[in-house]
Amino acid sequence: MKQHEEGSGHEVLGGFTAALATGAIRIVDLTQTLGPDFPSIVMPPEIGQSRPFRMEEISHYDERGGAWYWNNLSFGEHTGTHFDAPIHWVSGRDLPNSSTDTIPVGDLIAPAVVIDCSKESAADADFLLTPDFIKAWEAKHGRIPARCWVLMRTDWSKKSDPAAYQNFDEVGQHTPGPDPDAVRFLLNGRDVLGFGTETIGTDAGQAAHFLPPYPCHYYMHGAGRYGLQCLTNLDLLPPTGSSLIAPPLKILRGSGSPLRVLALVPSNPAGALLP
Amino acid sequence: MSEPIKRPKRKNPILRTRAPTLPPDRRSRVALGLVRGAALGRLELQRCAGCGAIQYPPREACVRCLSEELEWTVMSGAGELVSETTLHHSQELFFRERTPWRLGLVRLAEGVSLVVHLDERCGPAPSPVTVEAVLDRAGQAALVAKPAGRDTSLADEPKLRDMTSDPRFRKVLVTDAKSPVGQAVVKAVLEAGADLVWAGHCEPWKNPPGWADIARLPKATLVPLDVTDTKSVNELAAELGFKVDIIINTAEHHRTFGLFGRTGVETARAEMETNCFGLLRLAQAFGPVMQSRGADGASSAVAWVNLLSIYALSNFPQHATYSASMAAALSVSQALRAEMRHAGIRVINMFPGPIDDEWNQLLLPPKLAPSAVARAVVGALKGSVEDVYPGDIAQDWLARFRDNPKALERELGR
Numbered sequence: 226m227k228q229h230e231e232g233s234g235h236e237v238l239g240g241f242t243a244a245l246a247t248g249a250i251r252i253v254d255l256t257q258t259l260g261p262d263f264p265s266i267v268m269p270p271e272i273g274q275s276r277p278f279r280m281e282e283i284s285h286y287d288e289r290g291g292a293w294y295w296n297n298l299s300f301g302e303h304t305g306t307h308f309d310a311p312i313h314w315v316s317g318r319d320l321p322n323s324s325t326d327t328i329p330v331g332d333l334i335a336p337a338v339v340i341d342c343s344k345e346s347a348a349d350a351d352f353l354l355t356p357d358f359i360k361a362w363e364a365k366h367g368r369i370p371a372r373c374w375v376l377m378r379t380d381w382s383k384k385s386d387p388a389a390y391q392n393f394d395e396v397g398q399h400t401p402g403p404d405p406d407a408v409r410f411l412l413n414g415r416d417v418l419g420f421g422t423e424t425i426g427t428d429a430g431q432a433a434h435f436l437p438p439y440p441c442h443y444y445m446h447g448a449g450r451y452g453l454q455c456l457t458n459l460d461l462l463p464p465t466g467s468s469l470i471a472p473p474l475k476i477l478r479g480s481g482s483p484l485r486v487l488a489l490v491p492s493n494p495a496g497a498l499l500p
Numbered sequence: 501m502s503e504p505i506k507r508p509k510r511k512n513p514i515l516r517t518r519a520p521t522l523p524p525d526r527r528s529r530v531a532l533g534l535v536r537g538a539a540l541g542r543l544e545l546q547r548c549a550g551c552g553a554i555q556y557p558p559r560e561a562c563v564r565c566l567s568e569e570l571e572w573t574v575m576s577g578a579g580e581l582v583s584e585t586t587l588h589h590s591q592e593l594f595f596r597e598r599t600p601w602r603l604g605l606v607r608l609a610e611g612v613s614l615v616v617h618l619d620e621r622c623g624p625a626p627s628p629v630t631v632e633a634v635l636d637r638a639g640q641a642a643l644v645a646k647p648a649g650r651d652t653s654l655a656d657e658p659k660l661r662d663m664t665s666d667p668r669f670r671k672v673l674v675t676d677a678k679s680p681v682g683q684a685v686v687k688a689v690l691e692a693g694a695d696l697v698w699a700g701h702c703e704p705w706k707n708p709p710g711w712a713d714i715a716r717l718p719k720a721t722l723v724p725l726d727v728t729d730t731k732s733v734n735e736l737a738a739e740l741g742f743k744v745d746i747i748i749n750t751a752e753h754h755r756t757f758g759l760f761g762r763t764g765v766e767t768a769r770a771e772m773e774t775n776c777f778g779l780l781r782l783a784q785a786f787g788p789v790m791q792s793r794g795a796d797g798a799s800s801a802v803a804w805v806n807l808l809s810i811y812a813l814s815n816f817p818q819h820a821t822y823s824a825s826m827a828a829a830l831s832v833s834q835a836l837r838a839e840m841r842h843a844g845i846r847v848i849n850m851f852p853g854p855i856d857d858e859w860n861q862l863l864l865p866p867k868l869a870p871s872a873v874a875r876a877v878v879g880a881l882k883g884s885v886e887d888v889y890p891g892d893i894a895q896d897w898l899a900r901f902r903d904n905p906k907a908l909e910r911e912l913g914r
Contacts, residue, residue, distance in 0.1 A: 261729045264705060271755075274770060281730055391705030 248492055255456045255469070255486040257382065259305040263455075264387045266303060266425055267398070275301030302481040308473035309427065309442070309452030313480040316447030323449060325479030332451070333472040335418050337374035337488065338366070339462045342401060346379035350392055350399040351431055356410040366464045371416040374453070374469050377403065381423040382457035392430065402429025405440035412448050419451035421469075423459060427452040453486060462488055505656050507669050508798035520794035520844045521593040525638035530558045533572050534641035538633035541885040543643070545612065547573040554612045577632060579608040581625045581645060584618055594637075598659060606631055606645050616645040619657050623647065634663045634884035637844035639837070655882055665803035665846050665881045668693035670745035675700045675727055675782065677720070680857050681807065682750040683710050684874035689748070690719050692878045695799075698740060700725030700751070702732070727751045727778030728770075737785035742793070747786055748805040748877060751778050754859040759820045768821035775825040776832055779806060783836045794843030804840060805848045805877055806833045810894045812851060813901050814908050837886070848880045853893025866892050 244250040257263055265277040278300040284290025302325075303309070311317030312324045322328055340362050345352045354377055359369070369375060379401050384390040392399045402422065403411075411417045420427050420441055427441040437443045445452055453471060467490045473482035511517075527535075537544030547554050550567035554575075561568050584604040590596050604618035606629055614631060622629055628648035636642040644660060646652050655666035672689050676682045677699030686697050699720045701711075715722055723740070726732040727749075753774035755767045762768075793801035811823035812830040830849065837847035854860040856867035868891040876890035889898045900908045 261726070261731055267703075267705070273766060276766070276770075277728070279729060386704075388705045388707075393705050393707065 251490045251492055253458050253461045253467075253488040253490050255458050255462075255488050256306045256484075257455050257457050259300075259483055262387070263305055264391050264425060265301070267391065267393070275303055277301075278304050300483065302476070302479055302483075303454075305483045306453075306455040306457070306486055307481055307483045308471060309446065309454070309481045310473065310479065311446040311449045311451070312478070313452075314439075314442045314446035316443050317449060320449045323446075325473045325476045325482050328451075328473075330472070332372075332418060334468060334470050335372060335374055336370060337376055337421075337462070337467050337469045338369055338465050339376045339378050339459055339467070341378045341464070343378055343380040343460070346381065346401040350401065351429065352379075352401040353404040353429060354402070354407045355404050356406050356414075359407060359410060362464075369411070369415045369417060372418045373415075374419050374421055374471075375411055375415075375417050376421040376453075376456065376459055376462070377401070377423070378459040378462075379423050380460060382455075382459070391425065396431075397433070398425075398430030400424040400426075400430035402427065402432055403441050404429075405435055405437065405444075408440045408444045412444055412450065417450065419453060420445055421453035421456050423454075423456050425455060427454050452481075456486060458488075462490060466491055505658070505661065505668065505798075511797050517793065518795040520637070520791075520800075520842075521597060522638040522842075522844055523594045523636045523640070523642070524592055525636075525640045527640060528558075530560055532641075533558050534633060535635070535639075536572060537574065538635055538641035539885060539887045540889070541633070541883060543575045543577050543631060543633040544572040545575050545610070546570040554608075554610045556612050556614050575631075576609050577630045578648065579606040579614070579629055579631050579645070581605070581618070581622060581627045581629045582607050582613070583625050584622075601659065604629075604645055606643075614643050616643040617660065619644065619646045619652065619654075619660060621647050621650070621652055621657065632884075634660075635846065635886055637662055637846075639841045639846065639886065653882065654884060661798075662844075663884045665746065665848070666693075667746060667878065667881050669695055669799050670802065671695050671698070671743055671799075672746045672748060673698045673700065673723075673740075673744045673786075675725055675747065675749045675778075676751035677701055677714055677722075678706070678708060678711055679750060679752070680710070680870040681855060681873050683714050684870040685748055685750055685877055686714055686717065686720055688871070688874035688878045689746075689881075690717065692882065694719070694746075696721060698723045698744070700736070702726035702729075727781055728773045730781055733778075733781040733785045737789065741786050741789040744786060744790060745793075745799055745801050746803045746805070746881065747782065747790070748807075749779060749782060750807045751775075752807060752809075753825075754819070754822050754857075756819050756859050756862070757821060758817055762821075768824065771822050771825035772828060775822075776828040779829050779832050779836070783832065783839075787836065787839060790845055791840065791843035794845050801843070801845055803846045803848060803881055804836065805850065805880065807850050807852070807873070807877075808833065810851045810853045810889065810897045813897065814905060814912055816912050846886055848877075848886050848888065850877060850880070851887065851889045851894055851898070852876070853891045853897065868893075 261278050266275050280296045283295045285294050310325050311320050317323050428439045432439050467488045470487045473484045545554050545556055548562035548567050549569035551565040553564040555563050582605045587601040588599055602618040604616050606614045606616050629645040630648045631645050633641050634644050654660045655664040667689050672694045674686050677686050678701045686699050697720045699722050725736050753771045790801040809826040812826035815823040833849050840847050852868050852873050854863045854867045856869050880888045
């Protein structure tokens with residue numbers, strides 16, 4: 226029996242890598258390029274600020290270093306496409322294994338569902354994902370499995386103009402996100418692994434005014450679950466059936482980190498991505 | 501009123517761009533006493549504490565009583581042109597390129613005679629004149645006589661225009677045009693006759709009050725520029741560095757914390773990133789290409805203005821880390837001044853007291869309006885100074901600093 230299981234693991238992994246080679250499983254990059262021009266999070270100017278991404282050359286095959294090119298980087302943990310660990314929020318501060326160096330590696334590869342809110346977000350920048358909207362999605366695509374990423378597709382990543390992407394007016398940012406009930410439903414009703422968005426936070430632009438403020442951060446991290454933000458290419462994923470590889474850097478007591486997020490997506494027999 | 505200068509013709513592109521030459525700039529240490537006042541736009545000469553005699557040129561001792569107690573004293577500038585001559589030949593490259601050159605001998609009201617550069621609008625001797633201490637293209641003190649009692653601008657005198665950094669017909673880069681001071685500077689240099697302003701701005705998602713009006717000004721062109729981002733600075737310099745005649749570096753990061761007011765170094769680092777390293781990035785990217793245009797005709801590259809702070813002189817502990825970053829920026833700007841001087845490009849440092857903006861909300865008046873800072877910037881460009889202390893607070897701090905820096909340190913630390 227034990228031998229059979231080991232053999233089965235060999236077969237599965239062998240089959241998986243073969244499927245990658247044949248294109249039966251395709252890899253979709255959900256990562257924005259990390260550079261100084263990608264918008265960074267805006268905080269009120271009097272409080273602590275996240276450093277934007279900056280890159281300084283160490284040498285460029287020149288007198289600073291003869292045959293090599295390399296850079297020094299600086300940025301906040303929550304820059305570009307990035308991962309939020311539970312310890313990021315006060316509600317998750319006392320949880321075990323809740324920082325980037327201690328979260329269980331088993332959580333770093335997990336299935337994902339994609340809830341398409343792109344039409345609604347195009348019509349209303351302050352669109353909020355509600356439990357009813359999620360239930361309507363489930364009626365079409367099936368119940369959201371436990372320990373699964375829920376990705377909110379808004380096509381926000383297609384806004385190449387940084388001002389439109391940030392979408393500020395004099396009362397703050399207007400970007401879509403989940404309402405507090407939706408977050409509670411995903412956690413208490415569906416036991417999800419985390420919530421991912423294309424916008425600059427997992428919460429809506431106006432979420433500072435919700436009860437509680439920033440409900441996705443508050444509840445998700447309070448439950449030891451994760452966040453992904455500034456994702457892209459969610460429109461290339463099927464509603465169900467994909468898996469994410471999303472390991473943050475192993476930063477000591479890190480609250481998050483920029484990362485490369487890869488989605489594994491099964492192809493249909495013609496080799497095209499599903500759907 | 502003097503006759504304003506006319507718009508210079510565009511340069512002839514088949515002719516070589518001339519290399520900058522400088523007026524002779526070797527001075528004894530005692531002669532450098534003149535530049536102390538000239539940097540601020542003041543005519544100061546040595547006055548003997550023993551016998552009261554005023555003397556020129558500067559010497560180690562009083563020519564009348566041999567006392568060594570000589571005090572640099574502000575002069576009225578009023579005088580009479582006694583005689584004049586016109587130079588037709590010189591062994592100095594700078595003057596060879598500019599002859600004929602008018603020189604005069606002026607008897608100051610204080611009783612001392614000076615050799616001066618003579619404004620062409622001065623009548624023949626004897627005639628009343630006003631003598632000013634100015635900075636020449638080498639950054640050294642020079643004496644200029646203008647006709648007395650007339651509103652004459654040096655920038656309108658073809659030969660002496662070189663003593664100024666007049667923004668008329670020049671192209672100006674304002675590094676942060678979004679801040680209240682930046683917006684005021686854009687408007688002021690355009691009103692002063694600049695051909696155009698490149699209005700630097702970063703974080704395009706931020707739209708502060710007044711910014712939309714700047715963006716609509718016909719002669720202002722918005723350019724992305726974030727002085728904390730080397731890539732951004734280098735890209736802009738590559739695009740238009742060879743066209744910039746004047747840089748006005750208004751980029752600043754100001755937080756109002758004492759040393760213990762904000763845990764950690766992140767706020768201090770952000771202030772250093774903008775105020776010190778931002779200037780360094782701009783200097784490395786724009787300095788060399790501006791140097792190459794130091795003699796590029798009547799609209800050559802001419803000046804670099806840094807918005808520093810009076811806190812650069814002595815730390816204001818209520819704004820401790822900001823003061824530290826401005827002291828660092830002052831040091832960088834001194835190095836920049838030494839580099840740019842070789843091309844005849846003037847580096848002007850502004851040392852305003854508290855500006856009436858968000859970050860000085862809790863300071864009592866007097867505070868400088870952003871428009872007053874902008875007027876001081878334009879005044880410095882039109883004139884011939886390199887250190888400007890606009891406003892009452894800055895003047896007061898400067899006087900106290902010069903009198904007794906240690907006392908000022910104690911007073912600011914109260």
